[in-house]
Amino acid sequence: MTSTDVxxxxxxxxxETCEVRDPEPLDGVDGVVPGLVARPTSTQGVAxxxxxxxxxxxxxxxxxxxxxxxxxxxxxxxxxxxxxxGLDRLLDxxxxxxxxxxxxxxxxxxxxxxxxxxxxRLCVDETVPGASVGGTLAANTSGPRRLVAGTVRDxxxxxxxxRADGVVAKAGGxxxxxxxxxxxxxxxxxxxxxxxxxxxxTFRLHxxxxxxxxxxxxxxDARHAQRLAxxxxxxxxxxxxxxxxxxxxxxxxxxxxxxxRAAGVEARxxxxxxxxxxxxxxxxxxxxxxxxxxxxxxxxxxERPTALKLTFVLSGLAAVLTAAxxxxxxxxxxxxxxxxxxxVQAAIPAGTPVEAVASAVARLRETCSRHGGSAVVLDxxxxxxxxxxxxxxxxxxxxxxxxxxxxxPDHRLSPGRFVGGI
Amino acid sequence: xxxxxxxxxxxxxxxxxxxxxxxxxxxxxxxxxxYECDGLTHYRVTPALVVVPxxxxxxxxxxxxxxxxxxxxxxxxxxxxxxGGALPHADGVLxxxxxxxxxxxxxxxxxxxxxxxxxxxxxVTRAATPLGYYYAPDPSSQQVCSIGGNLAxxxxxxxxxxxxxxxNHVLAxxxxxxxxxxxxxxxxxxxxxxxxxxxAVIGSEGTLGIATSVTLRLTRLPEEVRTVLVGFESTxxxxxxxxxxxxAGVLPAAIEMMDALAIEAAEAAVQCNYPAGAGxxxxxxxxxxxxxxxxEYDEVERLCRDHGAFEQRLATDPxxxxxxxxGRKSAFAAVGRISPDYIVQDGVIPxxxxxxxxxxxxxxxxxxxxxVANVFHAGDGNLHPLVLFDDAVEGAGAAAEEVSGAILDLCxxxxxSITGEHGVGVDKSAYMPRMYSEEDLDTMQLVRCAFDPHxxxxxxxxxxxxxxxxxxxxxxxxxHPLQEAGLAEVF
Numbered sequence: 024m025t026s027t028d029v030x031x032x033x034x035x036x037x038x039e040t041c042e043v044r045d046p047e048p049l050d051g052v053d054g055v056v057p058g059l060v061a062r063p064t065s066t067q068g069v070a071x072x073x074x075x076x077x078x079x080x081x082x083x084x085x086x087x088x089x090x091x092x093x094x095x096x097x098x099x100x101x102x103x104x105x106x107x108x109g110l111d112r113l114l115d116x117x118x119x120x121x122x123x124x125x126x127x128x129x130x131x132x133x134x135x136x137x138x139x140x141x142x143x144r145l146c147v148d149e150t151v152p153g154a155s156v157g158g159t160l161a162a163n164t165s166g167p168r169r170l171v172a173g174t175v176r177d178x179x180x181x182x183x184x185x186r187a188d189g190v191v192a193k194a195g196g197x198x199x200x201x202x203x204x205x206x207x208x209x210x211x212x213x214x215x216x217x218x219x220x221x222x223x224x225t226f227r228l229h230x231x232x233x234x235x236x237x238x239x240x241x242x243x244d245a246r247h248a249q250r251l252a253x254x255x256x257x258x259x260x261x262x263x264x265x266x267x268x269x270x271x272x273x274x275x276x277x278x279x280x281x282x283x284r285a286a287g288v289e290a291r292x293x294x295x296x297x298x299x300x301x302x303x304x305x306x307x308x309x310x311x312x313x314x315x316x317x318x319x320x321x322x323x324x325x326e327r328p329t330a331l332k333l334t335f336v337l338s339g340l341a342a343v344l345t346a347a348x349x350x351x352x353x354x355x356x357x358x359x360x361x362x363x364x365x366x367v368q369a370a371i372p373a374g375t376p377v378e379a380v381a382s383a384v385a386r387l388r389e390t391c392s393r394h395g396g397s398a399v400v401l402d403x404x405x406x407x408x409x410x411x412x413x414x415x416x417x418x419x420x421x422x423x424x425x426x427x428x429x430x431x432p433d434h435r436l437s438p439g440r441f442v443g444g445i
Numbered sequence: 446x447x448x449x450x451x452x453x454x455x456x457x458x459x460x461x462x463x464x465x466x467x468x469x470x471x472x473x474x475x476x477x478x479x480y481e482c483d484g485l486t487h488y489r490v491t492p493a494l495v496v497v498p499x500x501x502x503x504x505x506x507x508x509x510x511x512x513x514x515x516x517x518x519x520x521x522x523x524x525x526x527x528x529g530g531a532l533p534h535a536d537g538v539l540x541x542x543x544x545x546x547x548x549x550x551x552x553x554x555x556x557x558x559x560x561x562x563x564x565x566x567x568x569v570t571r572a573a574t575p576l577g578y579y580y581a582p583d584p585s586s587q588q589v590c591s592i593g594g595n596l597a598x599x600x601x602x603x604x605x606x607x608x609x610x611x612x613n614h615v616l617a618x619x620x621x622x623x624x625x626x627x628x629x630x631x632x633x634x635x636x637x638x639x640x641x642x643x644x645a646v647i648g649s650e651g652t653l654g655i656a657t658s659v660t661l662r663l664t665r666l667p668e669e670v671r672t673v674l675v676g677f678e679s680t681x682x683x684x685x686x687x688x689x690x691x692x693a694g695v696l697p698a699a700i701e702m703m704d705a706l707a708i709e710a711a712e713a714a715v716q717c718n719y720p721a722g723a724g725x726x727x728x729x730x731x732x733x734x735x736x737x738x739x740x741e742y743d744e745v746e747r748l749c750r751d752h753g754a755f756e757q758r759l760a761t762d763p764x765x766x767x768x769x770x771x772g773r774k775s776a777f778a779a780v781g782r783i784s785p786d787y788i789v790q791d792g793v794i795p796x797x798x799x800x801x802x803x804x805x806x807x808x809x810x811x812x813x814x815x816x817v818a819n820v821f822h823a824g825d826g827n828l829h830p831l832v833l834f835d836d837a838v839e840g841a842g843a844a845a846e847e848v849s850g851a852i853l854d855l856c857x858x859x860x861x862s863i864t865g866e867h868g869v870g871v872d873k874s875a876y877m878p879r880m881y882s883e884e885d886l887d888t889m890q891l892v893r894c895a896f897d898p899h900x901x902x903x904x905x906x907x908x909x910x911x912x913x914x915x916x917x918x919x920x921x922x923x924x925h926p927l928q929e930a931g932l933a934e935v936f
Contacts, residue, residue, distance in 0.1 A: 290734070394633075
């Protein structure tokens with residue numbers, strides 16, 4: 024554990040802006056104990072904290088609900104842990120316009136509950152239980168429904184951020200169609216809190232479908248999985264999700280979600296069942312583990328499983344599945360995710376020797392990149408993070424650094440957590 | 446033009462001449478003038494030089510020469526933009542992508558196409574259709590507009606209500622940065638690691654570089670499409686029907702509205718045979734799986750009837766459907782039949798504010814005596830008021846401008862946007878401060894400074910007051926190179 028001391032004057036300056044406390048064990052950021060925890064309750068409060076931090080050149084790591092705080096590399100410094108849990112209000116739900124605006128510290132589950140009464144939903148799965156809206160944006164997590172609706176990137180229509188220098192800025196607005204000015208929202212999505220602190224977000228909502236049905240079928244091997252996935256994708260069944268579960272040992276399960284009007288869903292489910300073969304079954308309930316990731320909770324950093332996100336074009340599915348299974352002798356890899364979109368998650372159990380993890384990552388990365396994608400290590404033990412390049416090759420890294428230098432010239436926001444040491 | 450500018454242009458022209466055939470390096474005044482405007486024809490500037498590269502390498506080398514000599518450049522695809530985004534710079538180079546028209550790949554199994562920036566939007570769909578796919582974003586100009594221009598403008602179209610905009614369908618792009626470097630942003634697979642620079646570039650109106658290759662998502666052609674033309678007595682009824690359809694959980698591929706004046710224009714131009722005497726029509730298109738569409742259609746038909754529809758005409762074959770769309774898609778041009786000049790606006794409002802805003806527009810029109818025809822994407826609240834005037838009448842242009850500005854103010858007051866798909870360009874940059882604070886605009890400028898620190902990529906567009914980029918601490922001090930060159934002043 025690294026711990027941080029913050030000078031008294033700096034601490035007092037932050038404490039003048041909001042509630043401040045000493046860190047507790049759960050406030051560690053991937054092994055780095057922050058100097059203090061600040062908990063503002065509004066965008067203006069966040070701006071005040073960041074102005075104080077700027078004046079005293081303090082590093083700041085924003086946290087939503089802390090469910091993915093160990094993702095990426097550990098920060099090189101964390102003077103202030105900026106707890107956004109106090110920004111959890113619903114700002115506006117315009118049901119007739121199918122939009123919702125919330126503060127970033129609200130949990131995704133709360134947001135869903137708030138809009139559900141109007142028969143609406145934000146088309147983003149809760150892949151990490153308890154995750155906040157801001158954390159979902161920062162990590163760009165996605166689940167099965169991304170096949171049709173995309174990720175938060177595609178649903179975000181307006182954003183308010185506080186820059187490292189404490190300036191509040193917004194982009195986008197509260198209408199779904201808007202091309203005025205740069206789309207800063209997209210830049211913030213997946214930026215791991217390294218460009219600015221997102222404090223408010225406005226999303227496009229969708230109506231909750233009247234009916235849904237899951238069709239599940241076993242697959243024998245990688246080529247079988249790819250063939251079935253292709254058949255479903257090119258069919259006229261308009262799937263809402265096409266998912267795979269691919270355990271280390273043998274076989275796999277393909278699940279197709281159909282959503283829509285009752286009679287339509289019934290007809291399309293029958294079509295998909297026909298495509299998936301004699302062993303296909305239908306259910307009105309999601310299969311176990313639906314929309315979750317294949318690794319357990321992080322817990323003790325030394326005992327953390329290695330969590331990966333693999334992406335590839337759809338014709339690369341069989342190659343990725345094969346690569347995972349060929350590694351099983353050394354490394355038991357579990358895959359699950361959206362084979363319809365070309366995004367799956369992979370889990371390597373805790374305790375796997377670091378060298379074996381490293382060579383598995385290399386093999387998966389080589390396979391994914393051959394098929395137009397990438398393999399990113401989201402999380403892992405300290406030893407794994409030491410030994411492995413988490414992100415892989417990045418052709419535009421120089422431009423990314425230039426963007427970072429503009430937004431956060433002193434590198435005080437989540438320093439070191441992101442690509443290329445950003 | 447100063448002597449420094451002339452020397453810079455001459456140097457870029459020499460570089461271009463080394464790379465391109467003579468015919469593709471245009472310096473002749475008469476030929477330069479053919480590029481003096483884009484689709485927004487009342488802004489005209491003759492560029493100093495036009496180049497028409499054929500490859501990404503040539504294009505990058507020309508931009509590098511611009512960077513070396515501090516010469517501004519503007520990219521142009523088909524020149525169909527409606528906000529002056531491709532308006533040339535008098536002391537700059539216009540880089541035309543119309544010779545970069547190869548469709549490099551169409552891969553059904555990956556649902557992807559890779560195309561050059563000059564490829565025409567509709568040609569992507571034509572190439573994908575035999576495989577059962579199409580390219581979803583469909584701006585009204587899709588028969589002539591280019592993918593590079595679509596990327597720059599984040600183009601939408603009638604069907605983006607259901608399928609999203611260009612930003613949702615572009616997976617990767619090779620970009621020539623304003624330094625002249627060629628970098629790949631994004632990838633054929635989703636969620637490339639690192640910052641989503643591609644997301645920032647799409648819709649940046651050519652101010653962050655020029656795309657030379659674009660990877661597109663292809664969408665499955667729907668099993669069933671139903672297009673229905675619905676006549677109402679008033680826009681109020683049509684607006685209420687639209688809201689009812691959305692509230693019922695139906696997400697049509699498109700819901701378009703035209704008011705009486707727009708219908709009159711379309712009738713005069715293309716004889717689309719819209720319902721006689723209608724105060725408003727809706728064009729509603731449903732697509733998807735056949736059973737689903739059938740159910741949705743029943744619901745839409747009932748909701749329209751409940752809200753006062755006096756005629757509902759379902760297209761029975763592709764020719765019928767094409768005729769319905771022809772009326773809608775030709776509406777802008779058609780307005781030329783009933784007015785010598787017009788301004789097209791592109792403001793957006795929350796859909797629920799439609800009736801209120803349409804009434805306010807009608808009041809503006811009657812109090813000013815300026816006629817306004819309304820054609821718009823009702824489903825997502827994207828208005829296209831056509832403000833009609835006759836430039837031959839003294840003061841008419843100014844009066845139309847005033848009404849047009851007041852309509853944008855209405856959109857902003859209702860929490861909307863000054864542009865839904867046409868872009869800011871030169872046309873609406875003055876309105877940006879009404880929508881965004883100085884801090885908001887400064888923050889956008891940070892992105893500009895990262896990509897284009899010397900402000901040579903399509904300068905003067907989007908942002909009202911082009912600022913010079915701040916110095917990065919610890920680097921280069923002294924006057925900005927552009928300042929030194931006399932190209933810019935510090936504000």
